[in-house]
Amino acid sequence: MTGLPFPSMPEASRADAMEGFVRTHRARFEAALADVLPMPAGLPPALPQAAAAALGVKGHPGSRWRPLLTLAAAQACGGEDSAALPVALAVELTHTASLILDDLPSMDDSPLRRSRAATHLEVGTGGAILLALSLLGRSAELLGSIPDSGGALAAEWGGAFGIGGMCGGQAVDLTGAFADGGSPRRLHRKKTTGLSEFALKGAAIAVGASAETEAGLARFGRDLGWAYQLADDADDWVEDGQFGKGPAGRAPRRQSLRLLIRSLRTLRATPGLDAQGRVLLAALAERTAGATAGTPESEPDHERWGMTA
Amino acid sequence: MTGLPFPSMPEASRADAMEGFVRTHRARFEAALADVLPMPAGLPPALPQAAAAALGVKGHPGSRWRPLLTLAAAQACGGEDSAALPVALAVELTHTASLILDDLPSMDDSPLRRSRAATHLEVGTGGAILLALSLLGRSAELLGSIPDSGGALAAEWGGAFGIGGMCGGQAVDLTGAFADGGSPRRLHRKKTTGLSEFALKGAAIAVGASAETEAGLARFGRDLGWAYQLADDADDWVEDGQFGKGPAGRAPRRQSLRLLIRSLRTLRATPGLDAQGRVLLAALAERTAGATAGTPESEPDHERWGMTA
Numbered sequence: 001m002t003g004l005p006f007p008s009m010p011e012a013s014r015a016d017a018m019e020g021f022v023r024t025h026r027a028r029f030e031a032a033l034a035d036v037l038p039m040p041a042g043l044p045p046a047l048p049q050a051a052a053a054a055l056g057v058k059g060h061p062g063s064r065w066r067p068l069l070t071l072a073a074a075q076a077c078g079g080e081d082s083a084a085l086p087v088a089l090a091v092e093l094t095h096t097a098s099l100i101l102d103d104l105p106s107m108d109d110s111p112l113r114r115s116r117a118a119t120h121l122e123v124g125t126g127g128a129i130l131l132a133l134s135l136l137g138r139s140a141e142l143l144g145s146i147p148d149s150g151g152a153l154a155a156e157w158g159g160a161f162g163i164g165g166m167c168g169g170q171a172v173d174l175t176g177a178f179a180d181g182g183s184p185r186r187l188h189r190k191k192t193t194g195l196s197e198f199a200l201k202g203a204a205i206a207v208g209a210s211a212e213t214e215a216g217l218a219r220f221g222r223d224l225g226w227a228y229q230l231a232d233d234a235d236d237w238v239e240d241g242q243f244g245k246g247p248a249g250r251a252p253r254r255q256s257l258r259l260l261i262r263s264l265r266t267l268r269a270t271p272g273l274d275a276q277g278r279v280l281l282a283a284l285a286e287r288t289a290g291a292t293a294g295t296p297e298s299e300p301d302h303e304r305w306g307m308t309a
Numbered sequence: 310m311t312g313l314p315f316p317s318m319p320e321a322s323r324a325d326a327m328e329g330f331v332r333t334h335r336a337r338f339e340a341a342l343a344d345v346l347p348m349p350a351g352l353p354p355a356l357p358q359a360a361a362a363a364l365g366v367k368g369h370p371g372s373r374w375r376p377l378l379t380l381a382a383a384q385a386c387g388g389e390d391s392a393a394l395p396v397a398l399a400v401e402l403t404h405t406a407s408l409i410l411d412d413l414p415s416m417d418d419s420p421l422r423r424s425r426a427a428t429h430l431e432v433g434t435g436g437a438i439l440l441a442l443s444l445l446g447r448s449a450e451l452l453g454s455i456p457d458s459g460g461a462l463a464a465e466w467g468g469a470f471g472i473g474g475m476c477g478g479q480a481v482d483l484t485g486a487f488a489d490g491g492s493p494r495r496l497h498r499k500k501t502t503g504l505s506e507f508a509l510k511g512a513a514i515a516v517g518a519s520a521e522t523e524a525g526l527a528r529f530g531r532d533l534g535w536a537y538q539l540a541d542d543a544d545d546w547v548e549d550g551q552f553g554k555g556p557a558g559r560a561p562r563r564q565s566l567r568l569l570i571r572s573l574r575t576l577r578a579t580p581g582l583d584a585q586g587r588v589l590l591a592a593l594a595e596r597t598a599g600a601t602a603g604t605p606e607s608e609p610d611h612e613r614w615g616m617t618a
Contacts, residue, residue: 040473042492044484047472101442106434125415126483129438130476133410136442137471140449144464151459155450162446163356164349167439174435175353183351 018283076277079207165194196225216270223263227289230256385586388516474503505534525579532572536598539565
């Protein structure tokens with residue numbers, strides 16, 4: 001990892017610090033997530049089961065990189081993790097809602113999610129839509145109830161998933177208009193970056209960080225979200241056997257790494273973060289975008305990171 | 310209308326006051342609604358058109374009874390209408406989102422809405438889902454941005470449309486479990502009453518009314534919403550030729566009237582409303598539930614209202 005913008009801590013200690021944070025916070029987060037959606041009496045019983053499966057409360061939980069970044073960012077701002085926990089939960093609920101909707105026959109028509117049948121195969125398309133909306137409703141409750149900053153958080157969140165955010169991006173995705181470049185392409189990225197930006201920015205708002213810290217973390221989250229998406233797409237192409245071995249085929253991975261590096265530079269330039277928190281965020285970012293990107297065996301690390309040692 | 314709980318003002322003056330309010334506020338509301346959803350560059354052009362049609366900004370606008378009640382309630386609390394305008398807009402956006410989703414093939418599979426093709430026939434099922442979600446995202450932005458009470462409003466709104474509100478009620482509707490009575494039946498009502506309750510309660514929160522005023526207006530909105538739904542269902546049954554002429558067939562209308570009367574009694578008992586505002590709310594309530602209920606020609610008014618003069 002030589003050459004990355006955080007050389008001050010030995011890689012091994014950095015990894016240890018991150019693993020410790022992930023272990024502790026992930027356990028707490030999973031426990032909170034399991035109780036986050038109170039089910040009203042009278043609801044068809046298939047819905048609570050489908051909700052638990054979609055959230056990964058039972059079965060495969062997913063990496064939870066977004067909510068972990070939210071908690072780490074709150075800590076890096078010198079805030080309490082507990083203040084950002086409702087933001088972290090809302091981020092994961094909103095992410096899960098987007099997965100349920102993405103898998104619908106009218107969207108990507110995908111039968112599998114998190115190693116299980118997609119939600120609409122369990123409770124029908126109508127049930128899946130209602131479940132996704134319920135996760136969004138609960139997100140609004142969680143965010144709006146945060147003292148002092150609840151209104152600002154709810155407003156930011158609404159923008160993140162609305163027509164200028166995830167929904168607009170997915171609409172461009174559906175029509176394929178992103179291939180034209182320009183404004184459709186920029187809007188298309190918001191499908192992914194809307195929520196990753198909110199995951200970081202929301203932490204700053206919840207703990208009352210300065211506007212400069214908020215803006216820096218927002219930019220960090222935006223670049224990191226897109227870096228993750230490009231790496232993830234590249235992995236899918238490999239699985240599908242569509243990923244070329246030539247220079248053109250490697251372009252998404254290289255772009256992902258460029259964005260990861262830019263996000264780390266932004267992090268270094270963001271004021272109001274403590275040193276330990278900054279290192280933790282950097283390590284989580286590398287894990288998020290880097291781990292997914294994978295490396296052809298023959299490629300040395302310094303080439304993998306797109307720079308010479 | 311003899312015997313209704315607001316005998317203090319002659320019916321003609323009451324009707325004039327209401328008509329004046331509706332004329333002024335409706336025009337302002339329509340103008341605000343037309344500009345409420347800024348469309349990002351790069352969006353497929355069919356979506357803004359479908360949004361305008363779904364909201365009734367172009368074409369048939371619907372009665373707008375919910376947002377008008379929101380504005381009237383804010384005024385009755387002694388607040389500024391302008392403070393409640395974002396609430397009124399969010400209420401109509403959320404209502405429209407629910408209509409778009411209700412019409413989907415996986416829900417009621419309805420080809421027509423507001424005298425036009427349903428949204429999914431214009432932009433596909435995926436586009437319709439994304440548009441509905443965008444209206445919800447914009448609602449969160451509007452509510453969260455209201456000074457002081459934005460967090461509380463966003464949280465209430467999330468509960469109103471979430472699993473314990475509109476979504477839960479619609480889930481019961483889809484499965485038909487409401488016919489069993491008990492808790493499924495109670496949850497089913499929230500499909501309608503979730504939003505009508507929020508339309509009134511949200512006005513109280515936005516203008517900083519007391520907890521007693523808020524609770525009274527919430528109850529008023531809940532009963533009125535269900536009164537409206539029963540009257541509306543009865544009308545549909547008449548249109549479909551399914552509505553019996555015998556006592557059983559008239560049951561929904563009688564129940565609607567009973568609920569309207571209960572809502573008016575609640576209104577009279579709610580503290581913190583000025584006299585003029587109370588009369589205005591009562592007149593709007595009668596129009597909402599009463600006008601829709603219709604009257605067999607042969608039935609005298611006092612029988613229509615379910616009580617003797």
